[in-house]
Amino acid sequence: MEDYMVRIIAKEANVRGLACITTNLVNGAAQRHAAAPAATVALGYGLTAAALLGASLKVQQRVAVKVEGDGPLQKMVIEADSRGRVRGYVAVPEVVVADPTDVAAALGRHGLLTVVKDLRMKGLYEGVVPLQTGELDRDLTAYLMQSEQVPSAVELGVRMAPGNILVEVAGGLLLQTLPNRQPTGLQTLTERLDDLPPIKELLHDGERPEDVLAALFAGIAYETLETFPLRFDCSCSWAWAERALVLLDRTDLETLIDEGQAVVDCHFCHERYIFGREALEMMLESRE
Numbered sequence: 001m002e003d004y005m006v007r008i009i010a011k012e013a014n015v016r017g018l019a020c021i022t023t024n025l026v027n028g029a030a031q032r033h034a035a036a037p038a039a040t041v042a043l044g045y046g047l048t049a050a051a052l053l054g055a056s057l058k059v060q061q062r063v064a065v066k067v068e069g070d071g072p073l074q075k076m077v078i079e080a081d082s083r084g085r086v087r088g089y090v091a092v093p094e095v096v097v098a099d100p101t102d103v104a105a106a107l108g109r110h111g112l113l114t115v116v117k118d119l120r121m122k123g124l125y126e127g128v129v130p131l132q133t134g135e136l137d138r139d140l141t142a143y144l145m146q147s148e149q150v151p152s153a154v155e156l157g158v159r160m161a162p163g164n165i166l167v168e169v170a171g172g173l174l175l176q177t178l179p180n181r182q183p184t185g186l187q188t189l190t191e192r193l194d195d196l197p198p199i200k201e202l203l204h205d206g207e208r209p210e211d212v213l214a215a216l217f218a219g220i221a222y223e224t225l226e227t228f229p230l231r232f233d234c235s236c237s238w239a240w241a242e243r244a245l246v247l248l249d250r251t252d253l254e255t256l257i258d259e260g261q262a263v264v265d266c267h268f269c270h271e272r273y274i275f276g277r278e279a280l281e282m283m284l285e286s287r288e
Contacts, residue, residue: 003230010222013185019209021171037100037164044158046078048172054080069108085233104134151183157200234269241273
């Protein structure tokens with residue numbers, strides 16, 4: 001099944017819903033980072049969470065989610081936009097924990113959850129809350145209520161294939177009360193969500209994101225607003241890497257010239273950009 005997002009709205013219930021499958025996206029990111037099973041599961045939670053938050057934004061807006069915990073994974077940074085382009089990395093991709101599916105053990109149960117939104121305004125919106133459980137969906141639900149004052153329900157899930165080499169299925173769900181509305185419908189849907197199997201099991205059993213939403217909203221009128229693909233997409237480029245080098249001090253550039261080359265690695269996609277001595281000398285000349 002291809003990765004994609006479904007976005008719906010139930011006006012009478014005052015709720016919007018988003019559901020997605022992210023299996024290929026997560027496997028691709030894990031392969032790029034040579035991630036161990038525990039890091040793969042954490043990336044799955046993070047990439048899915050950012051995809052859901054990004055899908056709730058307007059066109060050209062972006063969101064970044066950063067988790068800094070006291071677990072061995074140390075840090076995870078994920079970015080997404082409103083059109084399903086997602087990228088991310090973890091600080092220690094080779095991390096090993098006793099139970100690779102225990103996200104809280106990898107991320108830690110104490111630390112900070114930071115969400116930064118670029119809403120195409122003068123400044124960035126930033127919200128920071130303490131980690132409460134280390135389980136990203138529960139902590140994100142608390143963040144949305146505490147920092148953005150939007151009653152929400154988030155469920156994320158990653159199921160590893162036998163041997164913990166690949167992700168068998170990954171996906172998530174986000175329910176939110178519409179702006180300036182009472183959360184009466186959300187309470188009913190949250191209770192229904194508790195009665196359903198975990199979303200990773202529903203997706204594993206062949207249910208599609210739209211099927212999960214249909215089961216959840218049974219008897220509640222809703223409209224499907226859009227369905228769009230999700231993919232790992234990094235904005236790095238040769239021009240981006242060159243700008244990073246041009247910003248270096250003259251002395252640092254001269255040191256790189258003496259060494260014969262400069263190597264710029266992208267944290268998000270692990271793409272490597274190598275600049276030889278001649279290119280570095282041209283950068284130095286352009287500064288003068």
